[in-house]
Amino acid sequence: MGKKKECRILKSFENDFKNINYLNNSDFSSKRIFVTSEFPCSLNGEDNILREESVNSQQQTFVPKRVYTNQWAVKIAGGHQEQADELASKYGFRNLGPVIPGGEFFLFESRTLGKRSLRKVRRHLHSSIRREENVVWLEQQVVKKRVKRDFLAPLSPHQLNQNIHSPSLLRGRRPPGISSVNIPILKPIIADGSVIQHADYVENNGGNGEMEEDYFMAGDDFLDMNRVQDRAYYARMKFSVPNDPFWKDMWYLHRRDDQPDEMDHNVKEAWALGYTGRGVVITILDDGLERTHHDLAANYDPDASYDVNDRDEDPMPRYDYADENRHGTRCAGEVAAVFNNSLCVVGIAFNAKIGGIRMLDGDVTDAVEATSLSHNSQHIDIYSASWGPDDDGRTVDGPATLTKNAFERGITEGRQGKGSIFIWASGNGGKDADSCNCDGYTNSIHTLSISSATERGNIPWYSEACSSTLATAYSSGASGERMIVTTDLRDSCTKTHTGTSASAPLAAGIAALTLEANQNLGWRDLQHIVVRTAKPVNLRAGDWRLNGIGRNVSHSFGYGLLDAGAMVRLAKVWRNVPKSKKCRAIYPNPYKTIPRGNRLHLQLYTDVCADKRDNHVKYLEHVQAIVTLSAPKRGDIQIYLTSPRGTRSTLLAKRQRDTSRTGFKDWAFMTTHNWGESAYGTWSLEIDNDGLDDAELLKWELVLYGTDVFIGPTGFEPSSALSERSVQTSHNGDSFTDSGVEQRSIRWILVFIASLLPLLIGLLVLS
Structure with a gap:
């Protein structure tokens, strides 16, 4: 097909849109306005203007008209x-x-x-x-353009959607002889003077699964635990297989049963320890929630639900022939589908309460986003969002005034002051070389940004790489790789949920298990736990690097794959981190020309506000580089930040499709790659200009977030020497020395020597 005919925007708007025909409100919200049936125009979210749409061309003509x-x-x-x-x-x-x-x-x-x-x-x-x-x-x-991060153009006919509807499911797929529902029963176990719990599942015949050995992991072992999953413990644990017909297809939850060398999200260990999401409330910010779905209804929470689009209490989606508004219901099933009810699937947090905020099926504005993100924040624990600005490789967009305020109030006032948990899908713009650091939602310090990995542990073709991603959950991949199984519209199920949209709800479910294990966790505590327990094992990326304190981190996968079992175990002994501190350092005289084809290299020394007690940051969490620059073609700019410990973050990769001349104005590029590093010293900013014309740097400000005390392997320990010690680093490539690791190594050496003493004494006696 050739290029579609030019979109003719009428010059007279005395009666606005009187010549624009659309079927209903949703046709406008799906970002397609019909001037006539022949002349489609679409909304560009970055500048909120109408633009011409081309079929076989990447070029678009922009008409400067906001909606x-x-x-x-x-x-x-x-x-x-x-x-x-x-x-x-x-x-x-x-x-x-x-x-x-x-x-x-x-x-x-x-x-x-x-x-x-x-x-x-x-x-x-x-x-x-x-x-x-x-x-x-x-x-x-x-009106802002916001896209759901699930629909991906199939790479082959094998990836077309295949919904399995409930009539055939109930007739032909219900396992025979089901007489009871598996109920987790908590049983305390005394081990090493500490009380732990595990869940025995009532089997279909009425019997109990049992743990053959008591198990307890001491807090000192958490850093060692973070290296590999404890397969020996996992193998000892018995588990009653649920009768939900698609449990067998939920490879991302249990495939180590048959493939011990592969990874999964290790949720069965969390369940066996008694954590199923009970007492935790999650809401899905999306296009609605089918609250009547038989695999969701028992866990539906009306207090966690609202219809922002129509301003009423019912989040039910609007139905159409294409099931366009299935996205929210799919995400909800991943989190809280009912366990062992002979229907569809099992939610990761199957005893949690689930709600839905209908906010994408209409005009999305700053007010719509802010209202959604702040709904009933004293009741809702976790907000899961699988949408964002257009992942087209040329958009730079993020929260506006109201939404920024909603985030800030959420993390300071939500959950009775512990902070609302905002989990965000990192984006599907990989095929267009997009960067999730150009998305102000995933790039925010207030959100926990989740990327995707395929069944084989590869980077999905749609995945975006950026330094703000914290961790990874499974999702779809190339042809031949399995997708995510979940609930769907019209009381049905699907095996074809895709994209980073599917990863964020998995993370929300795992977060719910973690909050149940420790309800006092703050929003930053959860991020600390993710950093310490995520697994890089079997995730294939060429950019894995050790950061300044020896943690593996990647722009594609963050710190690695979420591990539910490790997270709940660490949460049980975690001590809350102290209040976050914030230090700003402004580069003096920033006005610099960046010649075409050249690199600008700037250095900024910071004493991390040592003279300001309330702003003194010794140990890092998030780092922002706030940049203002102009460029004839924004996509030709690349930005890198290197910490005093030598960790280099790609803040902005080249985006060939981004032809904007607007540059960046006070854009906060964020990295999580320096987590735990010392903030003292010289930071380096590199800006590459691959364009044909000069660019201009107008501002560079470094913002450091963190604490003035060291956060140990199980959180803040004010009564121990751990909180006062300094981390001694010797960084030459990949080397790192941590006095805590040294102490633990010395302790194990002493234990080993002590174990040999009886043998040595015996030998002396014999001699």
């Missing part, structure tokens, strides 16, 4: 509802209430304007409202 809504976000000092009502009424609006509960931002809706317009409201109205005494800020809401 405005009839809603305004208004910040009112003090956040008083009465003042908001009066102000809205005065200017012909209806106050829809606070965007974030308890906050100062309110959402006003015009009583006279249409829902969408290509013209911004008259400037004098903005000026009049801004002059009101208590108004701090206001902004007309614009």
